[in-house]
Amino acid sequence: MLLNLGYVKVDEKGRAIPITYLLWDKVPLFLNQEIVWNYSAGVACKNYLSPRNEKILWYVKDEKNYTFNLDSIRDKNVKYPNSRRHGKLRVNTLGKNPSDVWEIAKVTTGKNRSSTERTPHPCQFPIDLINRLILGFTNEEDVILDPFMGSGTTFESALRNNRFCVGFEILPEYCEIAKKRIQLLQREVQTVGTQLELEYISNESV
Ligand SMILES: C[S@@+](CC[C@H](N)C(=O)[O-])C[C@H]1O[C@@H](n2cnc3c(N)ncnc32)[C@H](O)[C@@H]1O
Known part of the structure; x- marks a missing residue:
């Protein structure tokens, strides 16, 4: 399950609490990882940092056995694609792991x-x-x-x-x-x- 929710103000506690932080353990599944979606455009703020991310929680039923097709989502943008060690290519030719921060335009x-x-x-x-x-x-x-x-x-x-x-x-x-x-x-x-x-x-x- 992939859960994306926005932010909420909690009086006297915080301006913008990710709702996922309030609800993360209310789901009867195992929280495998948090993905941060970083987008480039949005409102410009004066008194605090302009928000540029949303969270996506990745839940699985079984923490030892779940679907993860890394090769299908590898990031082709590799900085040194020809980097070698002892003559062998050091990087995966399909690309690198896209990490848990995804830069995708809104x-x-x-x-x-x-x-x-x-x-x-x-x-x-x-x-x-x-x-x-x-x-x-x-x-x-x-x-x-x-x-x-x-x-x-x-x-x-x-x-x-x-x-x-x-x-x-x-x-x-x-x-x-x-x-x-x-x-x-x-x-x-x-x-x-x-x-x-x-x-x-x-x-x-x-
Ligand atoms: C953030 S938007 C989803 C946008 C969508 N991912 C897209 O790419 O267009 C959330 C949607 O949930 C709908 N929604 C809110 N409460 C709902 C409910 N109880 N049952 C079904 N849909 C609901 C809203 O009308 C809204 O269109």
């Missing part, structure tokens, strides 16, 4: 700086972030559940990476955004000959 809005993946959803996650989570911590043909689907980034990443996906979203207008996004993807893959199956269940039909 989805931006704005006239000249809007991300190409931008939908009208106000807190859309970058697909590069979700791709890394899905590739690293799930296997092909796994079923991924996103109970807070928003614009459907998890859905798109799951389908692109040969996983199944089930998503919940409370607001019908966001369901529509996700639905359109998946339909676009469906059209894209149909042109290369693959058929994606999509079932959309609205509140009325449940």
Whole structure:
């Protein structure tokens, strides 16, 4: 399970406490690691440091046996790719371990700086972030559940990476955004000959 939550002010205690710090032991799973997502843009603050990170907690059922596909998420940006010792390459040719701090740009809005993946959803996650989570911590043909689907980034990443996906979203207008996004993807893959199956269940039909 991958848990991402925001920050909360706790009166007389702290301005912005990561909610994950308050809830980390309320989950009946083993907390394997905290990932820090570092993004480059955001509000500029005057009286304290401008926030540029969110936490993602990586939980597993069994601390000795869990999915971790390191080779699928290696960072190709290696500083000395030809470094050798006794004539042997010292670095993994697939790239380096991406570490627990991930620098991935936020989805931006704005006239000249809007991300190409931008939908009208106000807190859309970058697909590069979700791709890394899905590739690293799930296997092909796994079923991924996103109970807070928003614009459907998890859905798109799951389908692109040969996983199944089930998503919940409370607001019908966001369901529509996700639905359109998946339909676009469906059209894209149909042109290369693959058929994606999509079932959309609205509140009325449940
Ligand atoms: C941070 S956004 C998710 C954004 C998403 N990862 C994306 O890339 O677009 C959280 C979403 O959870 C939805 N949400 C909040 N409470 C919910 C609930 N109880 N059940 C289902 N969805 C909920 C909100 O409407 C919002 O769209």
